[in-house]
Amino acid sequence: MNSKGSSSATALRRLMTEYKQLTSGGSPDDMFTAGPISESDFFTWEAFIRGPRDTPFEDGIFVAKLTFPQDYPLSPFKMRFDPPLFHPNIYPDGNVCISILHTPGDDPTMYEQASERWSPVQSVEKVILSVISMLAEPNLESGANIDCCKLYREDKAEYERLVRESIRQQLGV
Amino acid sequence: MPTNNVQVLLSTDIPDPSDFSMSDLRQLDASLRCTICGELYDAPVTLACGHCFCSLCIREHIVKESECPSCRKSTTEGQFRINPVLEEAVSAWKTARSCILRLSREDQDRIRRRQEQQTPRRSKISFMNSKKRKLSSDAESSDSDIVEVVGPSNSSDPASTPQSKSRRSKRRDMEPSSDPQEEEMEQGCQIVNCPICNVAIPMEDVNTHIDSGCNTKKLIISSSTSKSGAKDQWSKIWGSSLKKGKNRVNGDDADNATERIPKVSYDVLKDKQLKDLLQTHNLPIHGDRKTWIARHKRWVMIFNANLDKCETNRKSAHELRSELKKWEDDRKGRRHLVDDLEAHLATNEKEFSRLIAEARKSKAGKDSSSIPVQRHPRDDHTAIITDSEEDEQLPS
Numbered sequence: 001m002n003s004k005g006s007s008s009a010t011a012l013r014r015l016m017t018e019y020k021q022l023t024s025g026g027s028p029d030d031m032f033t034a035g036p037i038s039e040s041d042f043f044t045w046e047a048f049i050r051g052p053r054d055t056p057f058e059d060g061i062f063v064a065k066l067t068f069p070q071d072y073p074l075s076p077f078k079m080r081f082d083p084p085l086f087h088p089n090i091y092p093d094g095n096v097c098i099s100i101l102h103t104p105g106d107d108p109t110m111y112e113q114a115s116e117r118w119s120p121v122q123s124v125e126k127v128i129l130s131v132i133s134m135l136a137e138p139n140l141e142s143g144a145n146i147d148c149c150k151l152y153r154e155d156k157a158e159y160e161r162l163v164r165e166s167i168r169q170q171l172g173v
Numbered sequence: 174m175p176t177n178n179v180q181v182l183l184s185t186d187i188p189d190p191s192d193f194s195m196s197d198l199r200q201l202d203a204s205l206r207c208t209i210c211g212e213l214y215d216a217p218v219t220l221a222c223g224h225c226f227c228s229l230c231i232r233e234h235i236v237k238e239s240e241c242p243s244c245r246k247s248t249t250e251g252q253f254r255i256n257p258v259l260e261e262a263v264s265a266w267k268t269a270r271s272c273i274l275r276l277s278r279e280d281q282d283r284i285r286r287r288q289e290q291q292t293p294r295r296s297k298i299s300f301m302n303s304k305k306r307k308l309s310s311d312a313e314s315s316d317s318d319i320v321e322v323v324g325p326s327n328s329s330d331p332a333s334t335p336q337s338k339s340r341r342s343k344r345r346d347m348e349p350s351s352d353p354q355e356e357e358m359e360q361g362c363q364i365v366n367c368p369i370c371n372v373a374i375p376m377e378d379v380n381t382h383i384d385s386g387c388n389t390k391k392l393i394i395s396s397s398t399s400k401s402g403a404k405d406q407w408s409k410i411w412g413s414s415l416k417k418g419k420n421r422v423n424g425d426d427a428d429n430a431t432e433r434i435p436k437v438s439y440d441v442l443k444d445k446q447l448k449d450l451l452q453t454h455n456l457p458i459h460g461d462r463k464t465w466i467a468r469h470k471r472w473v474m475i476f477n478a479n480l481d482k483c484e485t486n487r488k489s490a491h492e493l494r495s496e497l498k499k500w501e502d503d504r505k506g507r508r509h510l511v512d513d514l515e516a517h518l519a520t521n522e523k524e525f526s527r528l529i530a531e532a533r534k535s536k537a538g539k540d541s542s543s544i545p546v547q548r549h550p551r552d553d554h555t556a557i558i559t560d561s562e563e564d565e566q567l568p569s
Binding site for chain 1: 187190191208209210211212230234237238242243503
């Protein structure tokens with residue numbers, strides 16, 4: 001608590017830069033877009049992520065909310081899919097469990113390597129790209145949705161069917 | 174609070190590498206930026222692994238994790254080396270940047286205009302070429318984040334030999350206190366890093382050093398002079414660190430100091446000593462103990478980071494103080510919010526129940542007997558004061 005608070009102005013400037021770079025450069029292959037929900041609050045972003053090709057997620061567009069701390073980038077942001085995604089590494093409430101968004105203090109599964117954790121040189125772009133690769137290849141060692149993990153391990157065909165069905169439901173097809 | 178900042182920031186254009194359409198220039202701009210804050214380097218320091226960051230950025234980071242944000246090799250403040258060569262390059266780029274930006278935009282316009290004027294066939298080819306180039310530059314830019322990380326170390330590599338020389342000589346100028354240490358090292362004493370302030374000190378002096386609140390300078394004096402009794406030494410340490418501090422309040426030398434402030438082990442300091450410590454640096458002493466410690470910690474951070482700049486670029490102590498105030502105001506706005514009310518109640522339960530018990534006791538005492546009345550108002554008073562302090566920390 002003591003020296004944690006770096007001024008939020010630093011966080012703001014860094015977020016503005018990241019946003020600017022995302023909008024000018026675009027994401028590789030247009031896999032996602034991300035930006036603040038409103039201009040009055042730069043600390044809450046929304047990301048639209050396209051499901052990676054050749055996976056059960058391929059037809060879906062997923063919405064995630066990113067919440068940034070005041071001392072960003074010293075601390076990582078939080079990412080939550082809304083509506084939640086049925087995936088081994090996504091909690092039933094939609095929060096994403098991925099090592100790149102964890103600081104050394106919070107390692108819920110004790111399986112992570114220090115090299116995979118958050119560091120201030122990470123960015124929104126890098127995290128979302130990691131999340132996309134996580135969608136394609138779940139990490140069963142650090143499961144967040146145990147039922148989903150079990151299903152994935154025991155009956156992958158059924159898991160894929162459920163995922164496709166939930167996506168169809170979301171799209172209202 | 175962030176709302177205002179956003180509006181201010183939206184009206185100002187924040188320069189960043191994507192201002193340049195040419196990938197080479199984008200790369201150049203990116204390689205002169207700190208990968209933590211994304212700004213052009215401000216007081217760049219190099220870590221033992223070779224990666225480079227703004228002094229303040231990395232100082233803020235290692236409070237949380239003592240490793241390099243890029244390669245995760247463990248690092249300490251003692252390993253930071255100033256990088257005046259890079260600082261010079263950055264300041265040169267800063268002045269040249271707008272000019273180059275304008276030139277590159279003009280160049281782009283000229284190319285586009287020429288394409289429009291030329292015959293359709295030729296223009297088609299050149300257009301295709303430029304498009305191709307643009308595509309490849311886009312692809313590069315998407316990878317550029319990874320390259321960016323390597324950038325600083327790459328850029329400092331070729332210059333490392335002359336640079337390290339000048340760096341070392343510069344350091345010696347800036348830290349006269351390190352000279353005696355180096356001499357002692359030559360004499361064969363075992364030198365260790367202080368676990369608190371990371372200053373290298375002879376092994377035998379570690380305890381005295383820590384007990385004295387990491388006051389290196391005084392320690393060296395006391396250890397080099399003939400040992401004239403422990404009592405004498407103690408009075409020297411306290412006397413010099415405290416009295417001198419008070420004298421300094423009025424003098425300018427505290428403001429123009431070019432010596433880094435050592436870290437302090439706050440737990441061993443009494444309130445009075447903490448206050449003196451703050452006054453040594455002309456800092457305000459309002460607030461409670463927690464505020465003092467936070468204030469002093471931040472001051473040490475920004476003061477030492479400021480020393481990592483070239484002398485001509487340094488901010489004055491006055492500017493630093495107003496920065497500190499801004500930081501504190503910023504924080505105060507945030508601190509009143511208690512995230513988890515139940516957790517807050519649980520952690521402070523003892524204190525709360527003690528206060529309630531005290532208040533009850535004094536109230537009951539007042540009602541039952543009239544003899545100890547003399548004492549009671551005082552008890553009551555203290556209870557009320559602490560109570561109100563507690564209230565301040567509770568969510569309003």
